[in-house]
Amino acid sequence: xxxxxxxxxxxxxxxxxxxxxxxxxxxxxxxxxxxxxxxxxxxxxxxxxxxxxxxxxxxxxxxxxxxxxxxxxxxxxxxxxxxxxxxxxxxxxxxxxxxxxxxxxxxxxxxxxxxxxxxxxxxxxxxxxxxxxxxxxxxxxxxxxxxxxxxxxxxxxxxxxxxxxx
Amino acid sequence: xxxxxxxxxxxxxxxxxxxxxxxxxxxxxxxxxxxxxxxxxxxxxxxxxxxxxxxxxxxxxxxxxxxxxxxxxxxxxxxxxxxxxxxxxxxxxxxxxxxxxxxxxxxxxxxxxxxxxxxxxxxxxxxxxxxxxxxxxxxxxxxxxxxxxxxxxxxxxxxxxxxxxxxxxxxxxxxxxxxxxxxxxxxxxxxxxxxxxxxxxxxxxxxxxxxxxxxxxxxxxxxxxxxxxxxxxxxxxxxxxxxxxxxxxxxxxxxxxxxxxxxxxxxxxxxxxxxxxxxxxxxxxxxxxxxxxxxxxxxxxxxxxxxxxxxxxxxxxxxxxxxxxxxxxxxxxxxxxxxxxxxxxxxxxxxxxxxxxxxxxxxxxxxxxxxxxxxxxxxxxxxxxxxxxxxxxxxxxxxxxxxxxxxxxxxxxxxxxxxxxxxxxxxxxxxxxxxxxxxxxxxx
Numbered sequence: 113x114x115x116x117x118x119x120x121x122x123x124x125x126x127x128x129x130x131x132x133x134x135x136x137x138x139x140x141x142x143x144x145x146x147x148x149x150x151x152x153x154x155x156x157x158x159x160x161x162x163x164x165x166x167x168x169x170x171x172x173x174x175x176x177x178x179x180x181x182x183x184x185x186x187x188x189x190x191x192x193x194x195x196x197x198x199x200x201x202x203x204x205x206x207x208x209x210x211x212x213x214x215x216x217x218x219x220x221x222x223x224x225x226x227x228x229x230x231x232x233x234x235x236x237x238x239x240x241x242x243x244x245x246x247x248x249x250x251x252x253x254x255x256x257x258x259x260x261x262x263x264x265x266x267x268x269x270x271x272x273x274x275x276x277x278x
Numbered sequence: 279x280x281x282x283x284x285x286x287x288x289x290x291x292x293x294x295x296x297x298x299x300x301x302x303x304x305x306x307x308x309x310x311x312x313x314x315x316x317x318x319x320x321x322x323x324x325x326x327x328x329x330x331x332x333x334x335x336x337x338x339x340x341x342x343x344x345x346x347x348x349x350x351x352x353x354x355x356x357x358x359x360x361x362x363x364x365x366x367x368x369x370x371x372x373x374x375x376x377x378x379x380x381x382x383x384x385x386x387x388x389x390x391x392x393x394x395x396x397x398x399x400x401x402x403x404x405x406x407x408x409x410x411x412x413x414x415x416x417x418x419x420x421x422x423x424x425x426x427x428x429x430x431x432x433x434x435x436x437x438x439x440x441x442x443x444x445x446x447x448x449x450x451x452x453x454x455x456x457x458x459x460x461x462x463x464x465x466x467x468x469x470x471x472x473x474x475x476x477x478x479x480x481x482x483x484x485x486x487x488x489x490x491x492x493x494x495x496x497x498x499x500x501x502x503x504x505x506x507x508x509x510x511x512x513x514x515x516x517x518x519x520x521x522x523x524x525x526x527x528x529x530x531x532x533x534x535x536x537x538x539x540x541x542x543x544x545x546x547x548x549x550x551x552x553x554x555x556x557x558x559x560x561x562x563x564x565x566x567x568x569x570x571x572x573x574x575x576x577x578x579x580x581x582x583x584x585x586x587x588x589x590x591x592x593x594x595x596x597x598x599x600x601x602x603x604x605x606x607x608x609x610x611x612x613x614x615x616x617x618x619x620x621x622x623x624x625x626x627x628x629x630x631x632x633x634x635x636x637x638x639x640x641x642x643x644x645x646x647x648x649x650x651x652x653x654x655x656x657x658x659x660x661x662x663x664x665x666x667x668x669x670x671x672x673x674x675x676x677x678x679x680x681x682x683x684x685x686x687x688x689x690x691x692x693x694x695x696x697x698x699x700x701x702x703x704x705x706x707x708x709x710x711x712x713x714x715x716x717x718x719x720x721x722x
Contacts (some may be wrong), residue, residue: 131553135446136358137402143468145448148409169468182470182627185409185452201371202571202603203529205617210707233718239454239621240371241410244529244601245536246280252411258280 116168120160125153128167139169143179147155147186184239192234193229194272196220197251200237203244209263210249213237215262219269232276233269281380283536284509286554288433289523291503292496293539296382301417304522306385312430314502315435316391318496319438330501332509334521338375339365339370339457339494340598345501349491351481352398358488362394362403363466366495367457369408370622372601374652374669375525376495376535379408380414383499384421388431391500392443393505394491401442404485405495409451418447428631454625458673459492463628472629473673480531496525516542519715520586524600528554531561531606543584544604550581550604561606565690569598571618572678574685575611595685611693614685615645617708622679633676636667640683647697648708 119126128149132142143165150161153195157180166173180186196216199216217223229232243249246258250265257268282297282351290296300306318326331346352360366388368376379387391403405422407415422445425431433442448466450456456465460474463485484490504512513521520542525551527537533555540549546568550556557563563578568585574595583589590597605614625639640663643656664680664687671677686695693701 131287138467140468144451148451151550176719179470180466183409183451183453199619201621202567202614202617203372203601205707206530206603206605208607208711214644214709240373242368242377242408243280243366244372244374244603245436245527247529247535251410254410256279256413257485 116164120164121150121153124145129165133168140171143169143171143176144183147176147180147183151186156187159186181264190227193276194252195234195236196269197236197238197241199239199241199243199249199251200245201240201244203240204248207247212260212262212265214249215265219266222275232273262265279373280381281536282378282382283534283538285534285538288539289541289547291502291507291512291515291523291527292379292386293382293537294503295386296378298382300383301381301421302387303385303421306383310506312386312389312436314505315389315392315430316436317397317505318396319436319441321411321711323397323399326393328506329505329509330397330645332513333500333504333694334509334513334516335500335504336520336587337494337498338524338600338621339498340370340572340596342597345493345497348481348493349394349397351479352489352491353482354399355704356399356489358397358486359402360400360489361485361491362391362398362400363462363485363490363492363534364391364403364405364495364498365457365459365462365492366405366407366411366414367462368495368599369454369457369625369703370572370599370601370679371618372527372529372543372567372570372603373599374527376531377411377414377602378531378537379499380411380418384418385425386499386502387418387446387495388421388425389476390493390501391433391445392431393501394493394498395443396441398489398491400489400491400530401444401501403443403445405445405447406456406466407447407449408457409449409453411449412607415447415449422447443617447582453627454621455627455673458675459604461673462492463490469632470627472627473528473671473675475672480711517584517589518585519588524585526585526600528602528604530604531558531609532556532604540585543589546552546581546583546585549585549602549695554602554604557604557606559606561608563604564607564609565605565611565680567601567603569596570601571599571603571621572596572674572682574681577689596681608703608705610697610706612644612648612697613691613706613708614705615683616641616648618682618686619644619679624676626679629676630671630673630676632667632670633679636663637679639663640679647694652698654695654698657687657691 198213313330336342456471463472466699623641664683
């Protein structure tokens with residue numbers, strides 16, 4: 113591996129990436145998790161992220177971008193601090209998923225893949241998130257919220273707002 | 279957090295530790311944890327594979343291939359290392375069973391992975407979860423770290439000289455297609471998740487070119503239970519050629535949705551009306567998608583069948599991933615068909631033309647149809663396109679999109695015709711895209 117002189121990541125993440133590049137039989141296997149963890153820290157997969165990861169894994173930037181464009185959770189533009197992902201796939205749709213999506217659009221005043229002006233929330237209509245028996249379900253970043261109604265959704269959003277004022 | 283449910287008709291084998299805190303390694307050990315692995319080390323590969331074969335366990339991901347046979351296909355001698363790959367990329371709409379296994383009993387997956395490794399002579403396993411399951415990855419990583427700390431993983435496991443096994447856990451980053459075994463290997467190799475042509479099959483040329491066993495997480499988690507109770511005892515719980523029990527996720531319009539462990543062959547009618555409490559709000563049943571979104575729909579008068587692979591195939595559908603989605607009388611099949619194809623269009627990886635173009639054409643046609651701009655020819659066209667996708671792709675995603683579509687237009691053709699004539703759902707679920715404007719398209 114080419115030595116990383118100045119990493120854009122925190123020392124903890126940088127150390128984690130050093131290790132991640134060594135555990136697989138083939139170094140490139142670390143690419144997908146590394147992109148996801150990079151996004152968790154930076155907020156999106158920026159050009160600088162692509163550059164550093166390609167260097168860490170001895171790949172072309174093109175290789176990294178080809179993989180990056182494939183996975184729906186990876187984004188190349190910033191999102192809100194809390195990314196509200198509403199599932200409208202069949203099980204959620206039958207129990208009010210679209211109603212929930214419309215409710216989020218109205219209360220947040222934003223559409224699909226848009227971000228509120230204060231940068232706190234972004235909204236996304238997503239495909240099945242694996243919570244079908246607890247539908248309708250929403251993920252905010254990685255947290256699951258199940259069995260929702262518009263009123264419960266308001267409470268969920270309020271709880272994230274409250275985190276900010278603390 | 280997902281709630282656990284229970285019903286007296288359940289036969290709890292795989293789920294017997296659910297709700298008992300078995301993610302904690304000490305608790306797991308109290309509940310017969312890691313006994314099966316030690317038995318497997320003592321008795322050797324032939325015993326493991328024979329027991330698995332006797333159990334009649336068939337793959338829980340959807341294809342239903344006999345697990346013991348799959349393991350026996352791996353060559354005994356190989357120049358390249360052999361690998362075990364646990365598919366926890368659970369993404370089939372209607373399916374959330376592995377979610378609960380990862381949360382409630384992560385060590386059973388570790389044990390199953392080691393057992394598969396012992397059976398085929400592999401020293402390394404990968405547990406791959408879908409990207410959305412980050413909190414479950416954290417639970418899995420803690421379980422793996424605890425197993426290493428106790429000497430259950432790593433070198434000389436359980437104090438047995440020369441018996442080594444390592445596990446790597448990771449997630450994907452959002453892609454239904456990666457749940458397909460060959461695309462999963464591509465993703466794990468750090469590539470776009472596109473399928474590989476077979477043959478060669480993974481048992482011969484798989485991950486990094488080495489012989490690879492790929493099993494669904496539920497399949498793998500069954501292995502320790504089977505070794506402890508014996509293959510024949512497990513087989514007896516189910517029906518002929520469909521051994522054991524299975525986690526069924528019942529969702530949609532039922533009173534008590536949830537994941538229930540029922541014997542293979544259990545009545546679909548009873549699963550809906552007894553176990554899940556019947557149709558929500560006392561409404562009438564319209565139809566059932568019996569095994570995840572890709573399985574052809576069953577009408578209300580077709581549910582007197584048993585939930586096993588063979589009975590479902592006989593009824594022209596599939597047991598799939600065990601995700602039973604229940605639709606009440608209010609659901610418009612036109613809307614349901616549109617939402618289903620939107621999913622497959624979004625998830626097609628674009629590698630094979632029939633799937634890439636077919637899902638897009640069907641989605642566009644149904645979007646226009648739904649908006650009121652349809653013609654009778656559209657119904658025929660949708661069927662024609664779907665029929666031409668079948669069997670013409672590297673992986674089953676093309677079939678997975680075509681099969682339910684064919685079910686909708688064949689079984690509910692009259693509903694499409696009535697829609698054309700102006701009959702619309704009282705309460706449309708999907709926003710209508712005005713004809714002539716860019717498609718709403720689920721916005722993805």
